[in-house]
Amino acid sequence: MSLIPRRARVLAGSAWPGREVDGYANLIAARLRKLAAARSTGTLPVSGPAEGAIVLRGGHVVHAESSRTPPWRTVDLAALGLTQAEAGPSPARAGTSLAGPSRAGEAVPEAAEPSTGMLAGLLAVTEPIIDAATELLSTKSRYTKFRRSDVPGTVQPYPIPVAALLAEAERRHRVLSQLAAVVTADTPVIRGASLGRPRLQVSAPQWALVVGMSDGMTPREVAMRLGRSVFATTIEAYRLVELGLLAVTGHPPPADGRGRALAFMRAVTNERGTDG
Amino acid sequence: MILPAADELLAPVTAIDGFRLGCLVDAATGMVLASKENPGGSPPMSADASAGAADIFHVLTLLSGRLATGEGLQDVTVTFSDSFFMVRPVGLTGESQILLLIMADRQRTNLAMARRTIRDFCASLAS
Numbered sequence: 001m002s003l004i005p006r007r008a009r010v011l012a013g014s015a016w017p018g019r020e021v022d023g024y025a026n027l028i029a030a031r032l033r034k035l036a037a038a039r040s041t042g043t044l045p046v047s048g049p050a051e052g053a054i055v056l057r058g059g060h061v062v063h064a065e066s067s068r069t070p071p072w073r074t075v076d077l078a079a080l081g082l083t084q085a086e087a088g089p090s091p092a093r094a095g096t097s098l099a100g101p102s103r104a105g106e107a108v109p110e111a112a113e114p115s116t117g118m119l120a121g122l123l124a125v126t127e128p129i130i131d132a133a134t135e136l137l138s139t140k141s142r143y144t145k146f147r148r149s150d151v152p153g154t155v156q157p158y159p160i161p162v163a164a165l166l167a168e169a170e171r172r173h174r175v176l177s178q179l180a181a182v183v184t185a186d187t188p189v190i191r192g193a194s195l196g197r198p199r200l201q202v203s204a205p206q207w208a209l210v211v212g213m214s215d216g217m218t219p220r221e222v223a224m225r226l227g228r229s230v231f232a233t234t235i236e237a238y239r240l241v242e243l244g245l246l247a248v249t250g251h252p253p254p255a256d257g258r259g260r261a262l263a264f265m266r267a268v269t270n271e272r273g274t275d276g
Numbered sequence: 277m278i279l280p281a282a283d284e285l286l287a288p289v290t291a292i293d294g295f296r297l298g299c300l301v302d303a304a305t306g307m308v309l310a311s312k313e314n315p316g317g318s319p320p321m322s323a324d325a326s327a328g329a330a331d332i333f334h335v336l337t338l339l340s341g342r343l344a345t346g347e348g349l350q351d352v353t354v355t356f357s358d359s360f361f362m363v364r365p366v367g368l369t370g371e372s373q374i375l376l377l378i379m380a381d382r383q384r385t386n387l388a389m390a391r392r393t394i395r396d397f398c399a400s401l402a403s
Contacts (some may be wrong), residue, residue: 119282119300119309119366119374119401120374122282122309123302123309123374126279127302127305130307158279158282160279164280168307171306171307172305175306197342197344199344200341200342200344201340201342201345201346203337203373205304205373229305231305232304232305239334239337239338242338243338243341243342262334263327263331264306264326264327264328264330264331265324265328265331267306267327268323268324268327
């Protein structure tokens with residue numbers, strides 16, 4: 001299910017030629033920063049390998065979806081404890097709204113104050129947005145005219161600052177660059193590789209991935225099938241290749257050490273955004 | 277931070293004597309969900325510290341995967357000359373695996389008390 005109006009998605013397919021990004025997502029990032037500075041509310045359609053849109057409310061990102069990440073699924077916020085009515089003073093109520101001042105007449109859903117037991121819920125509603133934004137901020141993406149007031153009514157209640165989103169997308173791109181020597185989101189992988197050891201222990205998410213995939217599927221296809229984050233699934237696929245439970249057909253990891261192990265530490269440089 | 281609103285969640289662990297930094301990190305992606313730093317402390321270090329915590333967690337996960345002893349990681353404590361670096365999985369159910377990272381001043385921290393606070397905090401988050 002898409003929360004983005006069809007017209008906005010169609011517009012993304014006819015992007016202005018001058019808006020095309022050649023090799024870097026700087027222009028989209030710069031546009032998002034400007035929209036954030038202006039505390040804009042609306043939808044920024046994006047086209048390219050990953051079509052979709054980024055939705056802002058009050059200059060903060062409240063939704064994003066991409067054709068290359070699992071489709072948006074309605075999340076039962078109440079079941080996740082994210083719409084509690086009784087809470088103490090939250091940042092929004094205290095006058096330091098996370099979304100910034102709203103425009104006149106604009107209905108801003110009340111965000112529940114974070115409390116215990118809500119972390120998984122927060123992650124469940126924000127990870128799909130960041131996953132989609134990471135795809136939309138790829139090197140060959142382009143944006144079209146920002147459409148004001150196209151904000152769906154059911155966006156998640158915790159706005160994400162644009163600067164934080166851009167920094168996270170940039171970090172993820174660096175992580176994916178590290179993985180690329182072994183596996184990418186679009187690399188077919190197979191099960192049943194030679195383990196070379198009698199027993200292995202995997203986590204529940206890893207086992208779900210192994211069980212949920214068929215030979216020759218890519219991490220992206222598995223993520224789409226399971227409705228999971230493409231980025232997280234690609235990392236899990238890499239780790240399962242490390243363990244020997246999965247293998248990359250025709251592309252064994254380089255034996256000369258060129259394929260260095262994944263390290264989040266190496267993906268951290270600073271807090272700047274994609275256009276920094 | 278990706279979820280500034282979640283920073284409030286870390287309030288209980290800031291009571292640890294010698295508290296310097298607290299972060300909640302998504303182990304699957306290495307993303308920092310929330311962080312709190314002791315004001316007036318060292319320069320911002322949550323991104324590097326969180327990435328390090330996620331890397332440590334995954335190295336140990338790979339180790340336990342190969343040893344296949346059926347055990348799960350409870351916590352990690354690293355002792356530096358001036359600080360403690362503590363990582364504990366919050367233990368949420370489902371797909372999510374969130375880590376709590378605490379950095380604390382070694383001279384001012386009672387390690388046993390800190391570990392107890394961390395354990396209780398993680399239990400409350402998982403409830």
